[in-house]
Amino acid sequence: MRGFHEVRWSNLLRLSDCLRKVNQSVGTVRCIRKFSDKYIVPEKLVAEYVEHLAQIKMRKEKKKEETERERMEWLNQEYNDIDWVGLYNSDKLSSLRVDELSLYFSHHKITFKGKKAEKVAMIKTHIGSLLYDSMECQQPRQPLAKKCAATSDLITFRG
Numbered sequence: 495m496r497g498f499h500e501v502r503w504s505n506l507l508r509l510s511d512c513l514r515k516v517n518q519s520v521g522t523v524r525c526i527r528k529f530s531d532k533y534i535v536p537e538k539l540v541a542e543y544v545e546h547l548a549q550i551k552m553r554k555e556k557k558k559e560e561t562e563r564e565r566m567e568w569l570n571q572e573y574n575d576i577d578w579v580g581l582y583n584s585d586k587l588s589s590l591r592v593d594e595l596s597l598y599f600s601h602h603k604i605t606f607k608g609k610k611a612e613k614v615a616m617i618k619t620h621i622g623s624l625l626y627d628s629m630e631c632q633q634p635r636q637p638l639a640k641k642c643a644a645t646s647d648l649i650t651f652r653g
Contacts, residue, residue, distance in 0.1 A: 568593075573601040582621045588614045 526544060530537040568591075576594060581587045587595075588611070595613045598620075599606050606616055 571597070573597045578617075578621060579625070582618060582625075587617055590614075 522544065526537055526540045529535070530540050571594065576590070576597065578587075578598065581590070592610050592613065595610065595617060598604075598617050599613070602620065604616075604620070606613065608616070
């Protein structure tokens with residue numbers, strides 16, 4: 495008797511083709527028995543391999559569903575779902591995808607086309623200017639005063 499690892503891969507593919515064609519347990523048992531007899535492999539090993547294939551298929555389908563769910567979440571993502579200022583402060587704007595960066599431009603009605611690095615730089619500049627403007631509005635303007643070197647008079651400048 496040969497071990498299951500000694501069976502050629504092409505023969506295992508034939509087994510999986512046979513199993514794909516039948517959905518009933520009786521058909522599966524028949525395929526396992528036929529394969530086992532033909533390639534002189536214990537039925538137990540073939541059954542374990544069939545179970546292994548079923549588990550792989552189940553994990554693959556689960557991963558596919560999870561990926562699709564995540565993709566739909568990304569597609570439904572809106573401007574307010576992203577912490578723009580937090581990403582700006584932690585210098586992580588470049589971790590966003592291009593379509594997420596485009597949300598920023600469309601929200602602020604900015605027409606800009608360019609590579610990802612250019613988009614990130616533009617958003618950083620825009621957020622930086624917005625933050626600077628908001629800080630400037632919160633602090634009262636101090637008149638600038640300077641001493642005239644020639645007369646020692648105090649000259650006040652208003653902005």
